[in-house]
Amino acid sequence: MTRSKLNIISTSGLSRGILTFSLVSQSVLGLAQYPGLAANKMKVPVSVPVKAKSFDLQAVRITHGLFRDNMEREGKWLLSLPVERLMHSFRVNAGMNTPKPGSPTKMPKPLGGWEGLDMELRGHSIGHLLSGLALQYASTNNEAFREKGDSLITALADVQRELNQDGYLSAYPQHYIDRNIAGTAVWAPWYTLHKLFAGLTDQYTYAGNQQALDIATKMAAWASHKLSPLTTEQRQKMLRNEFGGMNDAFFNLYALTGNPDHLKLAQFFYHKAALEPLENGQDNLNKAHANTFIPKLVGEARDYELTGNEKAKTAALFFWNTVVQHHTYAHGGNSDKEHFFEPDKIAKHLTGNTGETCNTYNMLKLTRHLFTWSADETYADYYEQALYNHILGQQDPESGMVCYFTPMKAGAYRLYSTPDQSFWCCVGSGFESQSKYGEAIYYHDDKGIYVNLFIPSELNWREKGLTLVQETAYPEETTTRFTVQTKAPILMPMYLRYPGWAKAGVTLKVNGKVIAVKQSPGSYITVDRTWKTGDKIELTYPMTLRLVPANDDPNVAAVAYGPVVLAGELGTANLKGTAPFHDPADPYQYYGYDYTIPDSIGHTIDTGGKPVTDWVKPVAGLPLTFRTTAGLSKQPVELRPYYNLHRQRYVVYWDLK
Template identity: 25%
Template sequence: MARLLCFALALALPLRVLAASPKKNVTDIVPGLYENQMAFTAASWYLPYQSKLTDTENATTWVQIDLGSNASPVEQVQIYPLVQPHYWPETMPYVSFAFPSRWKVEADDTDSFNNPTMLIDRTGEDQPNPRDTIQTIPVDRKQSAGRRYLRFTATKLGISIDGQHYQLGLSKLSALSDGTDIAEGKEVAVDSALGNSGVVNLGSDPYNADLPISNSSALTRPPRAMGEGVITDNPENVIDPKDWNPPQLLASTPLSGVKLGDGVIKTAMVDNIGYLLNDSMGSVDKLVHDFLARAGKPTPSNLNYPVGYWAQYQGSNAARFLMGASNTLRWIDNDELRSRMEAVVATIAECAEPDGFIMGYPQDQMFLGEHAAYTRAWLTHGLIDTGLTGIKKAFTLLRGYYDWYNKYPLLKHLMRGSVQGAQGMVANTLMALSPVGTPRDANVVQQYFQMNFWRDGLAARDPSMIWQYPYDHPHTYLSTNMEAYADLYLLTGDQRYHDMLLGYWELFYKHWIHIGGSTAIVEFGQYPPDSYRLDGLTGELCGNSFWIRLNQRLHWLDPDNEAYTNQIEQSVYNVVLANQNGDKGIIYHAHLVGQKDFEDPAVSAYGNGMINTCCEGQGTRTLGSLAEFIFSRANDRSGIYVNLFDTAAITWSTPDNHNATLSMKTQFPFHNDVHMTFASSSESPVRANIRIRVPSWAARPMQLSINHSNTTITGYPGSYLSVDRKWSSGDTVSFILPAEYHLEKYTGEYEIPGHSRYALEYGPVLMGFAGALSNASISVSGSKPSSLIDMLQGSGQPLHSSIPGYDSYEVMPYWQIGHQNFTCFPVLDVAS
């Protein structure tokens, strides 16, 4: 069943349970990890408070809360530090910024604090930094009785996030009375000297410069749905495997049996091979360096990391290679690619620890950076797909590792105690679906990672569940979290997962997918529904890689719903191909105006010079997989689905065990004619249902020709046209894809007052105006904006055009634009 990968085998294997082990403190397992950690906050409803910056730590600033005229006595004060994720390996993942080393908490019956009562006094000597731990401090009820106002005063400030100034930073303040936070929702005031009232964009954080990063009202915000800490342990979420009832899948993805001819997809996949083999970090000794180092074995003396190289995720370089190479080798043979892949797997096996641990970092560094999720998921993806190429050792290694991981004593810390820990969920669910999976692989996700509030909120189509996701980063990576929930549905059949999945898809498609198909949400920045930002942080390749996989799973469940393959197609043309720099590299963001995000070795690690990024890893994985999206197989063996249009052939087995092959020839999108030829191993006609996609972008109904004769078989846009008949070898199907130029009006934050911006598309292909500035304006010589289409003049190269009066512009597929300035959203003003 495609990437269900021998589900029956998974159920047949014994359930592994947590092994009993002596209780250890977290710091015994991972030095530097703390109990009572606070989960990171990033969305604007949960942003921290930060005072104004000052050049000296010896300054005073305060925040105070009006508890109300009939406030109950306070018994405990909870102080939540300002925490930020720290991506580099020198520290544990969360560190506290701007927490004062000297401070006090007072109460008074007036807001002027002329006669305060001291509740907590830490002003006599410097206090240790609380890092990312919530401070809960008891106070004397009698001292606060009858006091309406509570004030936190910093008398010696902490270091600011920029590392160059001082300020007060807090995420939340709670005043507990009989276990209830009586400060929740109450009015907050700040001092006039250094205080920041309301939501203020400080613009001082290199990670969050785009955000309004001070929010005084957030100090009394309600608690998040699953609390403020990092511990997640909900055994009641586990569905007993005996109660699993997997849904029927109607289609599956071919893992083999597809041959590529000359076309757009094969060109991209061959370029991806060049990228993998010619990468400066792609030699075997560099790919395996981290595993050898962790095992204490000899390593190359100097890796010579390129400028901006992402080296902090030990093992990700090898994982990136495995993801790209293993997927590619299922479709295109390459001896060098295979030999390197085999050598990498052999070294990982050589360096495996007796307990099964195989990662490229030591066990006690699980919480450093994004090791726990990002790096673990990458290596899992790579080894699963390597196993599918026939290297069974990859599956053996994974099974040993997940037997270790499923007993890891700190599982309840991982989702929120490590950076973006939820993105590791998909590693476990893919293992559960693999040929060596066990139900325990999925149960671990249910117990330690499942978020019922998110499940139910998405099912209810609540958009805040995406752009105000309350833990870690509201991010395009939410789509890979959703992959895991989709897998849980495929495994268990629990309808609540299915409702969540459809709710997420509907919300994301309606509010966070750009014209052209790229994702319109990236970590940190503000991305409310329908914001559709066009430059800077938008269109992350990771996001569309995950979006493709999510739509693929939905296609298995409902293959006649053309919307899912439409999203895959747009992602391929307008993001995956657009972010591929030939055989030289893979781009991070799909900017839609300005300039593309090309690699520039002279730029620092915070600019375009990033190498081994998340988008390179997921990009090479997706590029290596492109062949699997062209066709899918009907699981009842009745036939196939034709999803994308390129020169390729698929072979499948008919119900009477004959081999059938459908060969497709086309040069789409440069030419619209498509020709298919049927062949089989049977001397007699073979019954097969060939379902041909009629894309939603089709300008008109699509009529088929069978064996060069016109028919009455007509398909309508946004559907699959079923041709169910007896086929003889040599039978043909021909049609013209009804692709035409069309305009779509832009709405979003980058609208220009008094003008209208439009995107030009040809079928699924987003067009770019090369040579134009971001906000270019074109005067259309007609009565409406669509008159632009009549102005286009062919330049001799398919889908390349010029515009009279705009000699410096060339209209071409966005994916073919290089280093020049461009826009995909010009202003089109009708000439008066």
């Protein structure tokens, strides 16, 4: 998240037009729904060919394990935040929380950090929270999440009615939008509204709240009226400021309503200066604010799906390949101080401000879209890399709080949010990321199931009358077991992901019998047979140690074991506070955070030119725990999964001699 003064993209020329688009054909070549969206709620289906389709989130249950633990901690946080405090800034903006002096009415305590009444970004967190509650409800069927979402929606409807501004709804005055249109300084008002639109549509989609959709459509009517008079020059000037995924939000609203005005609004948020170079295969990311860019491409992907816009598809594919191949750290994250840098310069950007978590949250959104188009295992590989190493590792298991950055600087450590005084962008996206782990484990085509992730879970494919139960302690073990439950025998294929990192091969058993595998890593193993209740699949991918070198220096590298990036434990000496960003005058004080790394901490290993298996050895009896044997201050260093190394200093990238 960046202040508006950090605008770095200029605009010029014409773009796709200003609210003048006609409705596109709604012919259906595939029934893939937007990830998690119930197909029966869509009035505009996908109009392009797809190879994999998303299951509704309600069809998948995480049963136990690391991801379930994170979900439960996040859910407790979501439920702990009082509605009165969450709504305070909205009600103040509408003049509803201003009792006269001496009044017995007690004011709720305002939220702090980026939700403070003196912060221009206030209101963004409630949108994320609405999404998080809806995702938790879909993932768990716990009525507490639906009920809290309903309470917030009712309160927001009251504010919208009290404001009485043609459907406008926010925690800040409409003047912020006027400043954005005029090109004067303001901190990302459309970004904040994007979160609210997304939260409202998620409440409708996942929790069935019709009032949420009504609020969103009224807001869209206001937006259409507000933006229609703008000239091309005014529009592009406005779009220089960070607007999140407003294009994505309006495309999704259009899919739900079929209202052509919502399609026009989505296309209105086409930022020519950012997107046109990507359509032409040009990497224009150097120095660009990363999370200003990524949501725009999520919207482009949605544009392609709903309208068949080939330029949008080209931009989304080129962007994804560019970011993943040239701008991504070993743990799947990207950016330094929130910005992309020159491609293939990872080793030069191992700082304390790397890996903004929002970026990865949005990259995974984009990845899901791209996977459905092609069912290419490459996308599943990246999804696993970023999910296990970055998103899973965002949350502190002790407190349930989350990180903004995940530092790659040797000797640094994670800094966590607070329950009610931080509310950074990554807190908001964390409400969602930690609540929807079931969304990318399984996909399907018209015939069978894709198994992409190895997470203890149950899939209920109601249309086929089939349940698939997955049991595993992955990645602490290499074997995953599946049990089929079906009302009647069913002929269908199972597409089992064969990860690109699994160079040591695979063992596949069906009902105890070893099945020969002809496929190679980076593909899918197809098991096509008639399945009966009780049939079992056992899938084993031996994990091996490997190096993940920086793309600009092979002597700077992370160590991974199978899909898991390992971090070296460097102790707790001189650890300072864990919650920056509290000063309203300087919410970005993280940029100058002093990790006071002791001089005694080293991150150089004399490998003698030997392979990693010679100088990193497993510790007997401790899963996913290793120890260096090569020289590092004459002391061995213990390595554990990066996702599980909290509240201490660490090293991810080593200098190898």
